[in-house]
Amino acid sequence: MSALAAIFSASMLAQTLGASVPYICAAQGGVVSERSGVVNIALEGTLLSGALAAVAVAHATGSALLGVLGGAVAGGAIGMLHALLVVKGRIDAIVSGIALNLAAAGGTRVVLRALYDSSSNSPSIEGFRFGATGAGGGAMLVRAVASPLFIASVAASIAVMFVLARTRFGLRLRACGESPFAAASAGVDVDRTRVAAVCLGGALAGLGGAALSFEQHQFQSGMSGGRGFIALAAVIVAGWRPGRAALACVAFAALDALEGSLQGESRALHDVVAMLPYAATLFALAALSLRKGAWVAAPPAGLGRHPD
């Protein structure tokens, strides 16, 4: 099979869609949080914590669904913490984000040791099992598309698009992000709206974490591996818009799948592919600042600003 055929095969598409789920969920979490005006670089730690919580709950209860819920709740808790520190405590969102990422990196290892007496990985879990069996490209694609978590990520994207564009809460959220002063003077409780948004965003990212560990059928320490930052990159490349962010996530996931298909190739090539999302984001940042193309949008004007 030629390289080109390998790239455009059904199994490749299936891998891309499978890999895109954590990215999409985390990116939607980032969109919701940042559109409300709170910078969220804690996505990385949120993914990691969500991944561990999902496995821990699924392992304890034997229910995959409860596991996913556990991941979302853990993510929501981290989002809540970030929101309280930034919005109520008025500490810098970057400082809070770095501290939360650090705490998540260390904390998940501590919990892993406490729960399973291992410093590297959890026992394996069942996860969701369904759909066509078999190793063929077609069967893989069916499994990927029918996966509950993939469906959840698509639903989350559509929901975020709808909520931001069409609902009262979404309008208020965007107002807080664009101009917290104006929103406050119009009677919107900026702090409360932001706490709600960042908490919701955290829950979405936690869902992404669940997808990450369910895909591997176990938790491995440090398994987020920079995916939270890639999701953040997708948010920026997409100009803070949910639909485009999801598409950017699929594109970045395709690079993941491409990297996976490079088995046997040199490590250098792997790493060149791995750095592409980040390089793309640097270019997008440059383009964003130049405002040359209409395809990049400005960040929310009130990002990182407080109403007083």
Place this chain on the structure above:
Amino acid sequence: MKREHEAEALSVVTGLAAGWLAFAVIVWLHGESPREMAGLLVGGTWGTAYGAGQVIFKATPILFCGIAVHIGLRAGLFNIGAEGQMTIASLVIAAVGASLGASTPALLAVPLMLGCAAIAGALWAAVPALLRAKLGAHEVISTIMTNRIADALVGVALGLGLAEKGTVRSADIAKGARLPRLEAFLPSLRGSAANTSVFVALVVLLLATVLWPRSRAGREQWLVGLNPVACAAEKISVPRRLAEALIVSGAVAGLASAATVMGYKGYYEGGLGAGAGFTGLAVALLGRGRTSGLILAALLFGTLDQGGLALNAHIPRESMQVVQAVVIVAVALGDARVRAFMARMPRPAAAAKAQP
């Protein structure tokens, strides 16, 4: 002015108290006695000459990165990229050091290596610096990206021939390019990896806290950090000063590789020194930009790092990362609280009159 000192002291005390509390809670959750564990932690670090040496060894790259982050912070910049700048500098000096002749004298090799490290760090920081100065792109996002790219470049460089055949580490650097360990002068430190790069760090620290604020560039960077609008009105080129601050910060972060590549291993391998850049942020926040503050903060985090190893049999050493995170948050929280509190304080009458 006095009130400001009190406020600073308060936020540092808050940070340390919260850190202790977090430590106690984690230890207690593991069913151990906090006092006993604290005793072990201190005994395993400052209790022996070896332990103290290890703390100094761990604190050195952290101090470099703390100074780097501080240089950015005083200009109002968050250099999250110290991690990547250090990584790139490590790669560069590993390559340079390995290519030096075996008989290169230290007097030539060491300054050359330090220069290369600083230049490599500065160049890697120049990418976000130029993006910020020319295009206004936020340095936090771009340095996150350059960190990740630096990480990937490690694999590329090692894969493309920097690594010795069949290994994942670079070749040994020339003997003259190595910084001697302290045990060569103080036999009681035997076995500890503390090395003379700590003196380089102290010199850089003094340059950064004493000399730099007195230079024109350093002073203007500080002013830009205080009030960019006023600076622009005074015809200070704000973008230029910001870019310079980030580049100087990158150079110092690059020098951190002296502690790891030149002082510790004598070669580079993936992950060497990882995390120092982020801990540097904590050091800069806790150190409040003071000479003594930065040293004490670096020693504190070095102690936690080394102490974590001493406690590992009882509680996971990763707990120390959680303690570190709590300290960062508490210091920042104390700071924000103090600032909000001071803003509400009634102004002295003279100052109030001067307001338009």
